[in-house]
Amino acid sequence: MSQPTALITGASDGIGLALARIYLARGWRVLPLGRRPATELEPTLRDNYIRVDLAQPYAAELVAEALRRRGVGQLEQLIHCAGIGAYGPVEAQTPEAICALLDVNLRAPIALTHALLPLLLAARGRVIFIGSVAAALPVPDYAVYGATKAGLEGFARSLREELRGQVGVQLIHPGATRTGMHAKIGAPLERMGWSRFPPPERVAQQIAAAIEARAAVATIGPSNRLLRFAGRYLGGLVDRAAARRGSAA
Amino acid sequence: MSHCIITGGADGIGRAVAERYARAGYAVTLVDRDAERGAALCAALRAQGASATFVAADLSDARAIAGALVELGQLPPADVVVHSAGISAVGAFAGSALAAQHAVLDVNLRAPLLLTAGLLARGRVAPGGTLVFIASLSVFTGYPGAAVYAASKDGVAAYARSLRVALEQRGINVLTVFPGPTRTAHARRYSPDNRREGRRMAPERLAELLAVAVQRRQATLIPGAGNRLFAILGRLCPPLLDHAMRKTILEKLATPGA
Numbered sequence: 443m444s445q446p447t448a449l450i451t452g453a454s455d456g457i458g459l460a461l462a463r464i465y466l467a468r469g470w471r472v473l474p475l476g477r478r479p480a481t482e483l484e485p486t487l488r489d490n491y492i493r494v495d496l497a498q499p500y501a502a503e504l505v506a507e508a509l510r511r512r513g514v515g516q517l518e519q520l521i522h523c524a525g526i527g528a529y530g531p532v533e534a535q536t537p538e539a540i541c542a543l544l545d546v547n548l549r550a551p552i553a554l555t556h557a558l559l560p561l562l563l564a565a566r567g568r569v570i571f572i573g574s575v576a577a578a579l580p581v582p583d584y585a586v587y588g589a590t591k592a593g594l595e596g597f598a599r600s601l602r603e604e605l606r607g608q609v610g611v612q613l614i615h616p617g618a619t620r621t622g623m624h625a626k627i628g629a630p631l632e633r634m635g636w637s638r639f640p641p642p643e644r645v646a647q648q649i650a651a652a653i654e655a656r657a658a659v660a661t662i663g664p665s666n667r668l669l670r671f672a673g674r675y676l677g678g679l680v681d682r683a684a685a686r687r688g689s690a691a
Numbered sequence: 692m693s694h695c696i697i698t699g700g701a702d703g704i705g706r707a708v709a710e711r712y713a714r715a716g717y718a719v720t721l722v723d724r725d726a727e728r729g730a731a732l733c734a735a736l737r738a739q740g741a742s743a744t745f746v747a748a749d750l751s752d753a754r755a756i757a758g759a760l761v762e763l764g765q766l767p768p769a770d771v772v773v774h775s776a777g778i779s780a781v782g783a784f785a786g787s788a789l790a791a792q793h794a795v796l797d798v799n800l801r802a803p804l805l806l807t808a809g810l811l812a813r814g815r816v817a818p819g820g821t822l823v824f825i826a827s828l829s830v831f832t833g834y835p836g837a838a839v840y841a842a843s844k845d846g847v848a849a850y851a852r853s854l855r856v857a858l859e860q861r862g863i864n865v866l867t868v869f870p871g872p873t874r875t876a877h878a879r880r881y882s883p884d885n886r887r888e889g890r891r892m893a894p895e896r897l898a899e900l901l902a903v904a905v906q907r908r909q910a911t912l913i914p915g916a917g918n919r920l921f922a923i924l925g926r927l928c929p930p931l932l933d934h935a936m937r938k939t940i941l942e943k944l945a946t947p948g949a
Binding site for chain 2: 502531532533534535537540541544548549552553555556559563577578580581582583584585586588589590591592593594595596597599600601602603604605606674675677678681684685
């Protein structure tokens with residue numbers, strides 16, 4: 443069998459970078475996508491690297507064109523890992539910040555899936571969205587972020603039915619991970635217990651396993667599974683607990 | 692006098708909500724892209740003795756929203772804000788025009804997020820007020836044939852849930868409504884089959900249930916017993932509903948002329 447190809451967004455840092463390394467080690471051809479200059483990447487990832495800012499309106503077309511130029515005719519996996527965060531009260535968020543979150547976390551994965559579907563169909567491949575446990579929980583300090591991840595869930599759930607038997611659609615929800623995102627957005631690292639979060643390498647291993655298991659929806663880690671279950675099925679109780687936590691803080 | 696702001700207020704559910712609150716003695720402000728229809732409805736409401744203001748804005752455009760917020764900033768704080776403006780784009784995602792899909796995200800999700808942040812930042816939500824978000828029954832089921840619409844509605848519902856917790860301290864309530872099929876031009880436009888339109892819920896009925904839920908300071912409203920059953924089944928047995936939605940919507944949409 444020829445070498446399978448995976449395109450991984452958000453691959454210059456965090457969970458995406460860790461996933462890219464795992465796929466390389468397994469012998470995949472990895473097309474890493476990120477915002478950082480290629481020179482900041484390790485040599486093994488540099489050759490196929492595609493530098494693009496997914497907040498740009500034509501990012502998906504640019505990526506599709508880059509793949510055409512490189513002669514990539516099919517894609518076994520498209521993994522949407524790129525994401526940005528935002529922390530703080532809703533009214534303190536500027537329109538620009540709200541738009542950027544929606545663009546990178548929701549609009550870009552939708553546009554990129556649209557642009558690359560022919561390649562996925564050619565390989566009878568799979569598209570994998572990285573959501574968040576926050577999608578199923580009330581997250582007052584991350585309201586827009588949570589909305590973007592929930593949006594991915596609504597999209598994935600519907601698209602899975604549309605593409606059944608042609609392209610697989612998976613949605614994987616990690617919980618809080620020890621990445622650079624939290625510091626970047628000014629979240630209170632100490633109060634959150636950031637240093638106790640699992641490292642991106644471990645989370646990426648678990649994500650890779652969930653992808654391999656072909657789970658339609660998977661949540662990473664037992665405590666996150668419990669949180670998601672509570673968020674989905676014990677609605678009001680969870681909301682009241684979140685409100686109490688908020689007022690105590 | 693109490694004040695109610697309704698986006699998408701010129702037609703459909705928004706129009707019914709505007710009429711409901713105008714009858715109850717609220718000053719109503721309609722935000723809509725359809726200036727002609729909006730102005731006509733305002734005139735009709737005024738003729739009935741209500742106070743009505745029209746703000747023309749295309750909610751798919753972030754700059755137009757910024758402009759609308761300037762206008763809304765001049766008005767008294769709102770006791771009720773109903774984010775009712777919504778569009779869809781139906782058909783298989785693979786063959787769809789991406790621009791139309793983006794517009795769905797912009798109107799259904801980005802607009803309520805921008806308007807909410809802007810109204811709160813300007814102190815335009817009255818203490819004790821209620822923000823109402825119109826999600827969809829699709830949040831409980833999925834919506835093959837309108838995957839981006841489903842994305843927008845899941846997003847809105849999650850946002851509203853977080854917002855409710857965030858604003859509780861300030862005494863502002865957040866209500867999320869999950870309507871099923873409603874007898875509006877929106878449904879007629881996007882449904883594969885309108886022969887049994889009479890079974891859809893009348894927008895006036897939905898507006899009444901919405902107003903009662905606002906009054907009771909509810910967190911959620913699934914209007915109608917049939918819709919509630921649908922929602923419960925969707926939560927408990929997703930594959931069943933996914934299959935049903937695929938059969939009733941996607942496959943009919945895929946048939947030319949259906």
